[in-house]
Amino acid sequence: MKNKNFEVIIIGGSYSGLSAAMSLGRSLRQVLIIDSGLPCNRQTPHSHNFITQDGESPAIISEKAKLQVDFYKTVRFFNGLAIEAVKTQNGFEIKTESGELFTSKKLLFATGVKDVLPEINGLVECWGISVLHCPYCHGYEVKTEKTGIIANGEMAFEYAKLISNWTKDLRLLTNGKSTLTSEQTKVLERHQIEIIEDEIESLEHENGNIKQVIFKKQSKITLKAIYFRSPFEQHCSLPEVLGCTLTEQGLIKVDIMQKTSIPGVFASGDCVIQARSVAMAVSSGSFAGASINKELIEESFA
Known part of the structure; x- marks a missing residue:
């Protein structure tokens, strides 16, 4: 790639x-997208709850x-992994794993998060296929089916109430x-949600489709399906290296303009949003692009 200098690196x-x-492209900005090609939903067969694309595969979208x-x-696109980010006098310098150096005035992290899955045999293979994180994304496809939730405590209680909207054939x-508190246990039992306290050895499955626990x-x-809210960590450590503040939940902290705590650095998508979905990621990315363009315009008039 001949051009190494951009207005914005994503x-x-x-x-x-x-x-x-x-x-940003529609705003005539010189942009470089650096991507390593490993989206978190690469194993998920279908994406839902995104208007015009409902039921399409994530890869096709x-x-x-x-x-x-x-x-x-x-x-422009660059297929590779960004491994270093340095704040310079005029913006930022990004180094990739292959040794390429690129510079920009502004920087956007749309790097997502990485799910930290428990060591249960078969869970990784079922993740995103029959072990699900979001009923709004996948609940309709397994409505009324025999369903489980892997969770405990307060989160389990709230999650069970939520999932019961899609199926009454439910166990925790x-x-x-x-x-769970005694009161929470009574509430779940009153709604005929079975509570199973045995430790899980494995998930028996066929091509990621769960058969038995x-x-x-x-x-x-x-x-038929299991819901599990996985803990997560930032997929990319560079925001923290640059000094971006994280929230208590481990998300990159941004203001209403998608700006991080570091001037010139923006963030969007799953790395900043608690409610993870394709529609939410697209929305925050679109707004972040407009916000970056506005900041560049304001600086040109300063």
Whole structure:
């Protein structure tokens, strides 16, 4: 790539990064998208609750987006991993794993988060296929089916109430001794939500489609789907290296203009949003692109 200097570098080329790039490309900005090609939903067969794209595969949505963004000739793509980010006098310098150096006035992190999954055999293979994180994204497809929730304590209680909207054939797998209060237990039992305290040994599945949950006490239950809210960590450490503040939940803290605590650095998508979905990522990316363009305009008139 001959050009090494850009007005904006976007690290992360999934839905949010591509949406920001479209806003910036339509604003005639010189943009570089650096992406390593490992989106968090790469195993998920279908995406839902995104108008005009409901039921489409995540990969196809992404490919359509790339083709549309590529129409704007001021936007360039670089397939690689950003490993260093340095604040300079005029902006930022980004180094990739292959040794390429790029500079920009503004920087957008659309790097997403990484799910930290428990060591349950079969769970990784089922993640995003039959082990689900969001009923708004996937609940309709398994409505009324025999369903489990892996959770405990306050989160389990609230999650069980939520998922009961989609199915009444529901049981709570606390994966060990329940930490629900006696009152919470009574409420769930009153709504016929079974509570199973056995530790989980493995998930028996076929190509990621769950068949049975095997417990350490050798008992089994047959399920069609499981919900699990995975803890997460930032997929990219560069925002923290630059000094960006994180929230208590571990998300990059941004203001209403998608600005981080570091001047010139913006963030959008799953790395800043508690409610993770394609639609939310696209929305925040589009707004971040417009916000960056506005800041560049204001600086040119200063």
